[in-house]
Amino acid sequence: MSTTLEPPGTPAPPVPHPGIKGAAVRRGDRLFVGLSRGAGVLILVTMAAIAVFLIWKSIPGLQANTANFFTTAEWFPDQKPSVFGIAALTFGTLMTAGIAMLLAVPVGVGIALFIAHYASRRLASTLGFVTDLLAAVPSIIFGMWGIQYLTPHLVGLGQWLNDYLGFIPLFANEAGIYSRSILNAGIVLAIMILPTISAITREVFVQTPRAHIEAALALGATRWEMVRMAIFPFSRPGMISASMLGLGRALGETIAVALMLSATYDINIHITQPGGITFASNIALKWNEAGTIGLSALVASGLVLFVITLAVNMAARLVIARRAEFSGAN
Amino acid sequence: MADLTERERHGSDELLHAALAGGKLPRWAVPALGVGAVLLAFLLNVTTSVDGVAGTLVVAVLIFVGAQTGWSFRVEGRRHAVDRLATTGVYATFLIALAPLVAVLATVIVKGAQVISSTFLLTSMRNVSSVAEGGGVYHALIGTLEQVGIAALIGIPLGILTAIYLVEYAPSARSRRLGHAISFFVDVMTGVPSVVVGLFVYTAFVLTLGMQRSGFAGSIALTILMLPVVVRSTEEMLRIVPRDLREASYALGIPKWRTILSVVLPTATAGIITGAMLAVARVAGETAPLLLTTFLSQSINNDPFSGPQASLPIFIWDQFTRGTDASVNRAWGGALVLIVLVMLLYLTAKIISRFTGVKKF
Numbered sequence: 001m002s003t004t005l006e007p008p009g010t011p012a013p014p015v016p017h018p019g020i021k022g023a024a025v026r027r028g029d030r031l032f033v034g035l036s037r038g039a040g041v042l043i044l045v046t047m048a049a050i051a052v053f054l055i056w057k058s059i060p061g062l063q064a065n066t067a068n069f070f071t072t073a074e075w076f077p078d079q080k081p082s083v084f085g086i087a088a089l090t091f092g093t094l095m096t097a098g099i100a101m102l103l104a105v106p107v108g109v110g111i112a113l114f115i116a117h118y119a120s121r122r123l124a125s126t127l128g129f130v131t132d133l134l135a136a137v138p139s140i141i142f143g144m145w146g147i148q149y150l151t152p153h154l155v156g157l158g159q160w161l162n163d164y165l166g167f168i169p170l171f172a173n174e175a176g177i178y179s180r181s182i183l184n185a186g187i188v189l190a191i192m193i194l195p196t197i198s199a200i201t202r203e204v205f206v207q208t209p210r211a212h213i214e215a216a217l218a219l220g221a222t223r224w225e226m227v228r229m230a231i232f233p234f235s236r237p238g239m240i241s242a243s244m245l246g247l248g249r250a251l252g253e254t255i256a257v258a259l260m261l262s263a264t265y266d267i268n269i270h271i272t273q274p275g276g277i278t279f280a281s282n283i284a285l286k287w288n289e290a291g292t293i294g295l296s297a298l299v300a301s302g303l304v305l306f307v308i309t310l311a312v313n314m315a316a317r318l319v320i321a322r323r324a325e326f327s328g329a330n
Numbered sequence: 331m332a333d334l335t336e337r338e339r340h341g342s343d344e345l346l347h348a349a350l351a352g353g354k355l356p357r358w359a360v361p362a363l364g365v366g367a368v369l370l371a372f373l374l375n376v377t378t379s380v381d382g383v384a385g386t387l388v389v390a391v392l393i394f395v396g397a398q399t400g401w402s403f404r405v406e407g408r409r410h411a412v413d414r415l416a417t418t419g420v421y422a423t424f425l426i427a428l429a430p431l432v433a434v435l436a437t438v439i440v441k442g443a444q445v446i447s448s449t450f451l452l453t454s455m456r457n458v459s460s461v462a463e464g465g466g467v468y469h470a471l472i473g474t475l476e477q478v479g480i481a482a483l484i485g486i487p488l489g490i491l492t493a494i495y496l497v498e499y500a501p502s503a504r505s506r507r508l509g510h511a512i513s514f515f516v517d518v519m520t521g522v523p524s525v526v527v528g529l530f531v532y533t534a535f536v537l538t539l540g541m542q543r544s545g546f547a548g549s550i551a552l553t554i555l556m557l558p559v560v561v562r563s564t565e566e567m568l569r570i571v572p573r574d575l576r577e578a579s580y581a582l583g584i585p586k587w588r589t590i591l592s593v594v595l596p597t598a599t600a601g602i603i604t605g606a607m608l609a610v611a612r613v614a615g616e617t618a619p620l621l622l623t624t625f626l627s628q629s630i631n632n633d634p635f636s637g638p639q640a641s642l643p644i645f646i647w648d649q650f651t652r653g654t655d656a657s658v659n660r661a662w663g664g665a666l667v668l669i670v671l672v673m674l675l676y677l678t679a680k681i682i683s684r685f686t687g688v689k690k691f
Contacts, residue, residue, distance in 0.1 A: 028585055029585055031587070032494075035498055036491040036499060039488045039492040040492045040500075041508075041512070042492075043561070044439060044512060044515055047518070047519060050526065051531070053538070054533065063623070074526070107423045107426055111427050113420050127424070134427070134430070136672050137431075137434055138616070138643065138672060140665070144665060145438070148437075149433065157384075224416035248521040249521070252524070255618055279668045280523055280618065284621055284622075287622055296669070302525065306523070309522065310522070313517070313518050
């Protein structure tokens with residue numbers, strides 16, 4: 001922490017604690033503190049305002065809704081009577097994000113390990129840059145690539161899963177169509193959250209105290225044993241929170257998912273079949289056709305998404321913060 | 331205890347030697363196995379039902395992993411076999427991550443390059459139907475530059491000021507609680523989905539304050555998305571400005587605000603610029619919040635404060651979802667323009683940070 005010295009004041013008449021309390025508070029300082037504190041407070045206000053406005057504007061829709069908001073799968077808010085609920089959205093969001101996590105966490109940790117401890121230093125900085133580039137590709141481009149280029153290549157995977165693992169309902173495909181499925185959307189999401197997970201994990205891996213690493217190696221551990229005994233225990237909280245931040249991104253991803261899924265409002269566990277809709281993609285797809293109640297319904301679903309991602313992110317940050325307190329290893 | 335016989339001693343030496351040096355796979359083992367696995371997989375591809383590039387590759391990798399682990403297990407023992415398995419896994423994950431990046435960039439460049447021309451860059455979509463060829467991205471490019479520019483003008487100073495508060499003032503403030511709260515919520519804000527920010531701007535500024543859906547409303551959303559990124563990167567840069575510099579300045583009787591403006595910020599400028607550019611690059615491709623807060627226009631609108639204004643992401647979304655050959659091609663052209671824009675920002679930022687930046691003392 002950079003606790004700085006108080007700026008020395010002008011020679012002042014004798015005061016009890018010269019140099020500390022006696023420092024004159026200048027107008028420039030007062031203005032500057034005010035400005036910078038104001039900017040900080042504005043962030044708090046914005047966060048509060050997001051919550052307040054989402055709650056306020058979702059009330060009309062929730063009042064008009066004649067169905068159970070949490071257990072209904074349909075989405076007809078502008079009908080009379082208005083019927084909508086988040087069951088299908090919740091299912092689609094959790095499934096796509098879940099698949100993304102399943103694929104991206106091991107790969108992301110692997111990349112981070114490779115860059116932090118397997119590649120040579122010069123190679124590592126280039127590779128770090130390359131994975132960061134992946135993070136810079138806009139999500140709409142991932143969506144277009146996913147539906148036009150990747151989907152045809154994933155048909156084989158879907159068929160393989162159906163042929164060999166089809167006895168598990170999850171992988172069975174009775175439709176014989178393999179595009180616009182939850183699985184495909186999950187795979188694209190995995191690619192998109194990879195840089196988030198690997199960047200943060202890499203940072204934590206690099207912080208592993210050299211002494212721990214060298215002690216493990218000096219005891220004759222192989223590199224993998226060193227990773228398991230020195231790096232993983234030290235980095236576990238960081239890895240968990242990196243994964244949760246990735247999860248947060250996967251839950252809120254909009255445009256790529258909107259392009260990848262077929263937007264059907266049902267709960268279909270056959271993840272290789274066309275189907276699925278998520279909170280975020282539903283908002284993007286229904287926005288321009290929504291009436292007053294429709295808008296309010298979308299805001300209500302956005303509120304649920306906000307609360308979920310807020311919870312995930314806060315948990316992730318708390319895990320990191322707790323680690324910062326007791327990692328006196330350095 | 332009786333002394334060890336000569337033979338026993340010799341035997342234990344051998345054991346010790348085996349434990350220390352152990353058997354080792356020859357240096358050529360890994361490349362040889364790699365080539366062998368690929369050849370065998372290719373053979374299987376030709377002779378059996380294994381087919382397709384992906385399938386053959388998977389088979390090759392499986393053969394390689396199996397052979398290497400088995401051989402290593404025989405010669406080097408379990409621990410080294412596991413180590414080799416892990417190393418292969420780590421290398422493999424990296425190739426897995428590289429593949430989509432290369433594929434995405436290649437697709438965008440190949441498909442986009444077919445459309446890009448000076449007409450495409452310098453005309454709008456006014457009076458061009460979705461099935462017709464022609465038209466361009468000019469109106470969207472103007473929109474994106476203005477919307478992102480305004481967001482940067484608001485977001486970057488606010489972000490820098492917040493970071494200054496967190497680094498310079500919060501630690502010595504009487505109550506630390508405000509600093510902690512801001513710091514925590516900056517982090518949480520990074521994770522707020524962009525579509526939720528779009529909803530917020532729409533409900534607060536359009537529905538409640540009566541603002542029009544316009545380029546400026548989009549800018550507000552982009553500002554909110556950019557803010558936490560700027561704060562975090564600036565904060566990191568300010569923290570590595572050496573304390574000696576600040577204290578030298580105080581010792582000369584320079585007030586704190588002047589010290590921050592003339593000593594701390596200039597030292598960290600390069601880093602701050604890098605962070606800001608990365609933040610700009612991040613929001614330049616945001617589609618969802620603009621979809622909710624701006625109206626698409628097919629014509630050139632230079633005024634972000636009134637009327638519908640296009641932007642690159644919305645242009646791409648619109649053209650792509652129209653679904654005709656001509657419009658999908660235009661979407662890929664727009665994607666190439668967008669990705670070039672983002673990558674330029676990104677590369678410039680990285681170059682600045684590599685060659686300048688705060689020196690760690």
